Amino acid sequence: MTYIGDVETAQFAAGTGLVITKNNATSNGIDKNELTAELTDAYGNPIEGQKIEISIEEPTATDDGSSKFTTNPRNAVTNELGQVQITVTNTQHEDVNVTASYTASATGLSEVSKTVTFGVIASSDGYPCLDGSFACIPTYEDPAFPNEILVPTPSKQAADVLGFVQGVDYHQYLGTDQQEYRDYSSPDGPRVKSHNTARSYQT
Known part of the structure; x- marks a missing residue:
């Protein structure tokens, strides 16, 4: 039996709604930090085919737009597992806050954030x-x-x-x-x- 997720109660569950899968990338604009956002209903069933919103925020002191993100799928629509993969690059040595959000008709706004870190380029990194x-x-x-x-x-x-x-x-x-x-x-x-x-x- 296959359960179809209830879109009206879609949310990012605590602990699994946004998970860092790769962290501490080098700040060379190429190396990537990676996260997985997962949208589920109130019973934990995956929600497929829903567009989620992704945003990133740099620290105020170093906020120069150096951090960029992409999603897979590119349109940030959840796959059959209710997931969207997020990759973030940066050319600054800093922490970047990544936020995923979705608004369901019954439960309202669900939002979850994680912080990823970009390290200094070492001279051995092709610099x-x-x-x-x-x-x-x-x-x-x-x-x-x-x-x-x-x-x-x-x-x-x-x-x-x-x-x-x-x-x-x-x-x-x-x-x-x-x-x-x-x-x-x-x-x-x-x-x-x-x-x-x-x-x-x-x-």
């Missing part, structure tokens, strides 16, 4: 580029400065990984007979050196 190189760092050659290559100031995330401290100037000039170099370096992190003089947009 700064996915292949472990520096090839993805944008550069610009200004005709006004023919012996220089312009590179952007590292983002806060890059600075954190490289060990940069705010307010400390890590640009160093190393004179040679033929060429001048400018380094982006930290006391403990990797060193990036250009064969031409490199200067940042902002120092």
